[in-house]
Amino acid sequence: DQWSLLILRDAMLGVRRFDQYQRHLGVSRTVLADRLGKLVAAGILTREEYREQGERPRWEYRLTRKGWGLQNVLLALREWGNRYLVSEDERLLELVQASTGEPVELALVRSSDGVRIDPRDLANRAGPGLQR
Known part of the structure; x- marks a missing residue:
């Protein structure tokens, strides 16, 4: 679907974090979370935890080899x-x-x-x- 293609495009351009995707794409949090989850489940993205000092843990999304294959x-x-x-x-x-x-x-x-x-x-x- 359109959102998944745009997420993949941005991932290939170096976008990693949920808030970056949301800002770049103008997509709702619900739709973005759904598409990221589906791309992770399909093995196209991985979800890796990161934490900035004084912040709660968050996730980065990175392309897998399968993802780069696209x-x-x-x-x-x-x-x-x-x-x-x-x-x-x-x-x-x-x-x-x-x-x-x-x-x-x-x-x-x-x-x-x-x-x-x-x-x-x-x-x-x-x-x-x-x-x-």
């Missing part, structure tokens, strides 16, 4: 939105190489040699799970 999905959605939903001057975020600042894009490449593949040249074949 990065290409979210990047593809962002790239699609940047291409089809907003003009260039309306883009909020653009993907760049951290070390150079040069723009990058997602691409399909052939596993054997890294050659870029046109999406229209894709096909599916039965995998081991279908061949049983």
Whole structure:
């Protein structure tokens, strides 16, 4: 759902704490707690306790390996939105190489040699799970 995708986006941008999510997203506490709980239950986020001096214990939410596995999905959605939903001057975020600042894009490449593949040249074949 929309809130879960936005939570994942923010987690990949470094947001960790409940109040940060609420401030960034403008979501109700009830909805946010529900979605965070579902993402933790699914193994996409972990919940880790932290305590600032003089404060009660609170929770931080961090992406698991499974959660980071969704990065290409979210990047593809962002790239699609940047291409089809907003003009260039309306883009909020653009993907760049951290070390150079040069723009990058997602691409399909052939596993054997890294050659870029046109999406229209894709096909599916039965995998081991279908061949049983």
